Amino acid sequence: MRIGLIGLGAIAGDIVLYLKDNPKIEITGALVLPEDLSREAEFPLTTDYDVFMAGDPELVVECAGHGGVVAYGTRVLEAGKDLMIVSIGALSDEPLYDALVDAAKRSKGQLILPAGALIGVDGLAAARSAGLENVTIRSVKPPLSWSGAEGVEGVDLAAIKERTTVFAGSARDAARLFPKNANVAATAALAGIGFEKTQVELVADPTTTQNTHTLIFEGTPGRYELVIAGNPSPNNPKTSQLTALSIVRLIENRVADVVV
Numbered sequence: 569m570r571i572g573l574i575g576l577g578a579i580a581g582d583i584v585l586y587l588k589d590n591p592k593i594e595i596t597g598a599l600v601l602p603e604d605l606s607r608e609a610e611f612p613l614t615t616d617y618d619v620f621m622a623g624d625p626e627l628v629v630e631c632a633g634h635g636g637v638v639a640y641g642t643r644v645l646e647a648g649k650d651l652m653i654v655s656i657g658a659l660s661d662e663p664l665y666d667a668l669v670d671a672a673k674r675s676k677g678q679l680i681l682p683a684g685a686l687i688g689v690d691g692l693a694a695a696r697s698a699g700l701e702n703v704t705i706r707s708v709k710p711p712l713s714w715s716g717a718e719g720v721e722g723v724d725l726a727a728i729k730e731r732t733t734v735f736a737g738s739a740r741d742a743a744r745l746f747p748k749n750a751n752v753a754a755t756a757a758l759a760g761i762g763f764e765k766t767q768v769e770l771v772a773d774p775t776t777t778q779n780t781h782t783l784i785f786e787g788t789p790g791r792y793e794l795v796i797a798g799n800p801s802p803n804n805p806k807t808s809q810l811t812a813l814s815i816v817r818l819i820e821n822r823v824a825d826v827v828v
């Protein structure tokens with residue numbers, strides 16, 4: 569299985585580390601920005617899309633952010649390659665998402681959206697076929713973790729002394745107003761009932777030091793509530809350990825004898 573990476577930051581670094589002992593997987597190269605060209609890697613780095621694609625990856629894994637999805641997403645799919653998008657928050661941009669889906673329809677390539685940080689998405693996506701009525705994702709973080717977001721402009725986060733809801737609304741608005749939470753909101757929306765119907769609650773809790781996501785979905789198959797309180801990756805404190813591992817699991821499943 570030949571894999572190409574777009575971006576070589578924290579998550580891509582973890583993916584490389586976790587895949588390196590799998591003899592069935594070869595990393596053909598990484599498409600990077602000029603400032604990352606001097607990074608040490610056991611595969612070629614390039615800033616040139618054509619050179620990257622000449623490595624003939626079967627699956628391209630985007631780990632580069634919104635800009636990387638815009639620059640290369642449709643081109644990779646149109647080349648007939650499968651594309652796994654890790655920066656799922658970028659897909660709250662409706663024209664971009666539609667363009668990617670169109671490109672996948674027109675080509676042999678599949679657009680693959682991993683669970684990433686939102687472990688449990690398999691159940692949500694499965695329940696969708698039977699009928700889902702409500703999907704809510706509640707994210708609780710220390711107040712200052714929300715700082716810088718457009719959705720808390722003018723809010724004195726440091727003065728919050730008790731658990732406070734800083735946003736309640738659609739996943740579409742949540743992704744726009746709180747980009748740091750966009751991946752989780754977008755993953756829930758795309759796996760379930762879409763950006764408009766998926767409800768997002770964002771909570772500032774001064775008594776916590778952890779980020780916690782609670783995914784609640786309800787419909788014909790029942791009511792489900794999943795609490796996700798991940799630890800940071802030992803390799804990259806800014807990302808949770810299971811994010812990269814859940815992506816690695818999807819990749820390894822493509823070559824595994826037993827798929828779980």
Ligand SMILES: NC(=O)c1ccc[n+]([C@@H]2O[C@H](COP(=O)([O-])OP(=O)(O)OC[C@H]3O[C@@H](n4cnc5c(N)ncnc54)[C@H](O)[C@@H]3O)[C@@H](O)[C@H]2O)c1
Nearest residue numbers: 575576577578579600601631632633636654655684685751
């Ligand atoms: N799906 C999820 O659950 C989930 C969870 C955490 C993070 N993410 C997303 O995954 C992405 C990667 O996260 P990270 O922590 O590795 O970020 P990071 O900042 O550590 O790494 C991103 C890398 O991409 C590079 N890059 C940026 N634009 C590029 C471009 N146009 N072409 C090539 N390289 C480019 C940067 O130089 C950087 O090295 C982010 O978009 C982040 O929001 C998703």
